[in-house]
């Protein structure tokens with residue numbers, strides 16, 4: 248049977264949704280083992296075990312995580328070798344893609360990123376040119392190194408928690424590396440992560456510094472709050488909320504765009520959303536060209552009214 | 563201003579020639595490669611060039627012996643990306659072009675660029691954009707760092723150099739989803755920069771005139787010691803099997819708020835079973 252190595256780097260108290268998706272996808276392809284870079288609580292390890300994973304590979308020193316990308320790439324390469332895996336699955340964050348990139352070179356293996364669907368014969372489907380093309384591709388050399396977009400597969404139910412066997416991997420960090428010298432955590436919002444959210448309410452320059460009405464609607468819908476670059480550049484919201492070419496690419500069930508004109512770089516990050524709603528004062532805004540439901544109006548009256556109506560209907 | 567070490571910095575900036583996103587972009591032909599008409603210097607590589615120019619300006623200007631080389635790989639027309647870089651302020655340029663390079667994936671591209679950088683280097687600093695805007699995926703910078711055994715400083719949102727007795731030191735900031743990192747590395751290093759790092763300048767008349775006198779070195783695979791089979795479709799480790807344009811999104815309902823648009827929005831969401 249094929250061995251599938253899933254790389255995890257989250258190491259919180261429990262598995263994130265995207266991590267459960269990776270483990271579930273792996274199980275459809277073969278026997279799943281896990282490589283885990285960081286420190287992890289026992290409950291997290293037990294959670295991995297609940298997906299039928301018998302073995303977890305871990306680095307024998309913390310140094311792998313002190314250097315940027317290179318250390319984890321060495322560790323993961325050795326974990327692939329130790330496990331004999333023929334398929335390597337990773338998440339789709341910038342860091343994950345970079346780790347995949349380097350592992351690909353080390354193992355002379357092809358890397359495919361942003362995968363949204365994976366067939367049994369390992370044909371990977373992804374969107375290209377900002378979602379205007381759908382492309383099928385395959386790894387032709389080495390093992391298949393694939394980074395999978397969140398929300399692309401259904402996470403299966405976990406079984407009973409059980410501790411997997413730990414295998415320590417010696418890691419020799421390369422000589423010429425960049426070291427991480429400091430780390431500041433960003434405030435957490437308590438809302439779903441953008442990449443995983445079913446609903447996103449995004450604001451732009453039209454929000455004029457006040458994301459309150461967007462947050463209220465997002466909370467009523469159990470959604471996340473996103474932004475255009477104009478809004479993040481203005482400092483009204485964290486840079487990590489930026490959606491678009493140089494921010495996040497998202498494909499939620501519902502994307503509500505408020506006070507965003509719909510520049511090409513913004514569209515690049517959201518036009519694969521299932522349903523798009525746009526609210527803008529200007530009837531000629533390009534965002535309306537891709538909106539399933541467009542409202543020419545003031546976001547400061549439309550959004551609160553919608554939030555109130557949702558609450559009133561007890562939804 | 564800081565004293566620069568005796569020898570000036572030699573900085574490579576990797577610039578890609580990409581289809582302009584303002585026009586429809588296509589994939590075509592038997593080998594499903596990108597059609598490269600209506601192409602421009604990748605917007606995101608302008609940030610790398612600007613970062614190079616600012617580093618030179620901060621550390622004594624061109625008189626200190628610093629030099630910026632703009633480098634591209636691509637078909638004949640790709641030299642336009644180098645020419646634009648020279649107009650903006652790079653000192654000289656290199657264009658790697660060869661029939662055999664067509665259809666290269668990230669692994670083949672990084673192999674060719676690594677061989678090219680070894681051939682025209684050594685460089686103290688290699689700067690790239692955060693991603694090429696034509697559907698590529700930020701793999702090339704990390705793969706170059708791996709292949710050239712250089713410290714990898716990617717997605718830098720800020721970048722500073724400090725000269726010291728044992729060479730230059732680099733400091734950068736990198737934003738992740740839930741945290742920001744500060745990073746340090748010695749030179750030589752490979753750095754990719756984000757669009758948060760600066761505001762790229764435009765070429766001015768003086769720059770456009772000056773660029774006409776700047777040198778562009780054109781190289782082939784043989785010049786850099788690679789075989790055709792190592793790059794292009796043949797040397798790639800992935801293959802595109804099918805590419806289909808998605809039906810473009812069409813405009814749906816457009817209403818004008820008459821005092822009840824919020825309620826009509828909720829009706830729409832309920833109708834779509836989105837509540």
Ligand SMILES: Cc1cc2nc3c(=O)[nH]c(=O)nc-3n(C[C@H](O)[C@H](O)[C@H](O)COP(=O)(O)OP(=O)(O)OC[C@H]3O[C@@H](n4cnc5c(N)ncnc54)[C@H](O)[C@@H]3O)c2cc1C
Nearest residue numbers: 451452453475476477491492493494506507508513528546
């Ligand atoms: C290299 C590069 C990368 C980029 N990457 C990104 C990216 O990743 N993501 C991104 O978003 N942008 C990106 N941009 C910027 C992009 O080009 C646009 O400048 C940006 O998206 C504009 O943001 P906006 O729509 O919020 O602002 P604007 O274009 O100023 O639009 C504001 C809109 O709000 C409307 N409005 C104002 N007040 C109200 C109100 N009360 N109610 C309703 N509507 C109102 C106005 O009619 C207007 O349409 C990038 C640009 C470059 C050059």
Ligand SMILES: Nc1ncnc2c1ncn2[C@@H]1O[C@H](COP(=O)(O)O)[C@@H](O)[C@H]1O
Nearest residue numbers: 576635690691693694698699700701702
């Ligand atoms: N053909 C190329 N010529 C020059 N630079 C390139 C080329 N391909 C990629 N790069 C550089 O690598 C960066 C990331 O590209 P990519 O990995 O393709 O997203 C770009 O911003 C460029 O700086």
